[in-house]
Amino acid sequence: MSEFKSEFLNIMLERGFYNQCTNIEGFDNYLYECEKSGRPAVGYLGSDPTGDSLHVGHIVPLMMLRWFQKCGHKPIALVGGATARIGDPSGKDKLRPFLDEATLAHNIEGLKKSFSKFLRFGDNGNDALMVDNWDWFKNVNYLEFLRDIGTCYSVNRMLTMDSVKTRLEREQPMSFLEFNYMLLQGYDFCVLMQKYGCRAQIAGSDQWGNITSGTELGRRKYDTELFGFTSPIITDASGKKMGKSEGNAVWINEEKLSSYNYYQYFRNIGDTEVGKCLRIYTDLPMNEVIRLESLKDQEINEAKKILAFEATKICRGETEAKAAQETAIKTFEQGSAGGELPSVVVASDCGILDAFVNIGFCASKGEARRLIKQGGLKLNDKTVSDENYHLSAADFTDGQAKIALGKKKFGIIKVA
RNA sequence: GGAGGGGUGGCAGAGCGGUCAAAUGCAACGGACUGUAAAUCCGUCGACUUUCGUCUACGAUGGUUCGAAUCCAUCCCCCUCCA
Numbered sequence: 001m002s003e004f005k006s007e008f009l010n011i012m013l014e015r016g017f018y019n020q021c022t023n024i025e026g027f028d029n030y031l032y033e034c035e036k037s038g039r040p041a042v043g044y045l046g047s048d049p050t051g052d053s054l055h056v057g058h059i060v061p062l063m064m065l066r067w068f069q070k071c072g073h074k075p076i077a078l079v080g081g082a083t084a085r086i087g088d089p090s091g092k093d094k095l096r097p098f099l100d101e102a103t104l105a106h107n108i109e110g111l112k113k114s115f116s117k118f119l120r121f122g123d124n125g126n127d128a129l130m131v132d133n134w135d136w137f138k139n140v141n142y143l144e145f146l147r148d149i150g151t152c153y154s155v156n157r158m159l160t161m162d163s164v165k166t167r168l169e170r171e172q173p174m175s176f177l178e179f180n181y182m183l184l185q186g187y188d189f190c191v192l193m194q195k196y197g198c199r200a201q202i203a204g205s206d207q208w209g210n211i212t213s214g215t216e217l218g219r220r221k222y223d224t225e226l227f228g229f230t231s232p233i234i235t236d237a238s239g240k241k242m243g244k245s246e247g248n249a250v251w252i253n254e255e256k257l258s259s260y261n262y263y264q265y266f267r268n269i270g271d272t273e274v275g276k277c278l279r280i281y282t283d284l285p286m287n288e289v290i291r292l293e294s295l296k297d298q299e300i301n302e303a304k305k306i307l308a309f310e311a312t313k314i315c316r317g318e319t320e321a322k323a324a325q326e327t328a329i330k331t332f333e334q335g336s337a338g339g340e341l342p343s344v345v346v347a348s349d350c351g352i353l354d355a356f357v358n359i360g361f362c363a364s365k366g367e368a369r370r371l372i373k374q375g376g377l378k379l380n381d382k383t384v385s386d387e388n389y390h391l392s393a394a395d396f397t398d399g400q401a402k403i404a405l406g407k408k409k410f411g412i413i414k415v416a
Numbered sequence: 417g418g419a420g421g422g423g424u425g426g427c428a429g430a431g432c433g434g435u436c437a438a439a440u441g442c443a444a445c446g447g448a449c450u451g452u453a454a455a456u457c458c459g460u461c462g463a464c465u466u467u468c469g470u471c472u473a474c475g476a477u478g479g480u481u482c483g484a485a486u487c488c489a490u491c492c493c494c495c496u497c498c499a
Contacts, residue, residue, distance in 0.1 A: 264452080267452065268452060268453080269453080270453055270454060271451090271453045271454065272453085272454075273453095274453090297451075297453095298451050299451095300451080300453075301451060301452080301453085304451095304452085304453080328452080331452095332452055333452095363463095364462085364463060364464085365463090365464075365465090366462085366463065366464075366465085367445090367460095367461085369465095369466090370445095370446080370460060370461080371445085371446060371460085373446090373459095373460085374445090374446040374447060374459065374460065375446075375447060376445085376446040376447070376460095377446095387466080388466080405445090405446085406445080406446060406447090407446095407447095407452070408452060
């Protein structure tokens with residue numbers, strides 16, 4: 001199935017990354033020419049440092065860039081130090097609170113870390129490049145910017161952009177500050193084009209408006225065709241965005257989420273999502289993906305294990321992935337307790353309620369009590385029925401005891 | 417600047433002097449059933465306390481009242497219309 005001339009676009013298509021492109025034939029030709037001549041195409045992905053780590057929802061464009069690099073092209077990871085100071089109105093109902101300089105700096109570091117898990121950075125050939133748009137925006141003069149860039153935008157057109165239109169339709173306030181966001185992102189694209197010969201922007205489909213802002217600016221002001229390429233929004237079976245587990249985001253950086261929990265997120269994916277996830281979150285070759293996704297009923301669990309392992313490997317490294325997998329096997333299949341489980345140190349006569357609160361499984365003793373009434377808490381595989389129970393030496397083996405909340409949350413408590 | 421409407425739990429959204437820790441829906445969580453899946457059914461869903469109960473909470477601060485999410489005052493924020 002060679003729909004396209006370029007390797008990159010064929011991969012995007014067969015793995016389900018292709019949603020929309022500003023000019024698919026043009027982009028294909030550009031990539032093909034580059035692939036043929038051995039000169040890397042240059043494309044970028046931008047992300048604003050509004051948090052200190054990316055999460056699973058961001059992986060889709062990251063993987064696109066990863067493939068982009070694998071195809072011999074040069075990815076640029078842009079950290080939006082400047083745009084984060086404005087706030088992207090896309091998909092938002094409210095102005096975001098401003099971040100102070102310290103958290104901004106902290107977030108930028110976290111973001112760089114997230115990027116570096118998926119891309120190979122360096123100074124040679126098609127090594128990825130990291131840039132911060134603060135570098136070129138910090139000295140921009142307002143009047144000059146308005147005259148140079150502002151003249152290329154029509155407010156009439158801007159008002160029709162989704163990010164603006166929906167906000168107005170819902171009668172939610174939109175500040176002039178946010179209204180300017182698309183100009184900044186458009187300008188970014190052109191700066192990268194001029195500095196690094198960047199011709200493509202790759203992102204999730206929610207960025208479409210901001211991307212076309214850049215391609216239009218490129219055409220009007222610099223007479224250069226730029227390409228925008230977006231992925232579909234990946235949703236789970238119930239149509240919600242991917243990336244929440246127990247109400248919390250599935251973070252890419254390990255300080256925010258253990259590799260074991262990261263692994264478990266993918267291990268617990270719905271049957272209907274397996275094929276899609278294998279395509280998007282792993283590097284596995286397509287014939288393997290097709291084989292795995294055809295598994296049915298209980299066998300599909302094998303596919304889920306491979307998915308979880310491969311996805312964890314990319315993000316956390318092979319060692320971590322193996323450890324996570326081993327822990328999962330020990331815990332779920334052999335009934336013992338794997339080493340990667342969350343653990344907490346407690347006093348040897350600690351109350352059972354405190355133990356569950358301390359390890360973070362329960363937010364309060366009241367919650368722990370309720371769960372005991374519902375039969376949801378276990379100590380060494382036995383359902384806890386007495387909320388006043390205090391641990392004793394008999395509960396520990398080698399100074400450890402295994403506790404569980406529900407069927408999936410396991411932890412280890414250790415004697416002080 | 418003028419006139420009107422509004423700010424309630426993770427979200428949406430009732431309540432408009434006591435019976436309100438606050439209806440309902442969604443989300444979340446536990447149990448049953450299973451395959452660490454989905455669907456379904458049952459249950460839970462502010463904190464401390466075994467129960468009684470106590471405390472904190474309906475934008476903020478004061479006040480009226482035996483008693484306020486509910487009334488009054490001031491302030492902050494948002495929306496709509498007019499200038």
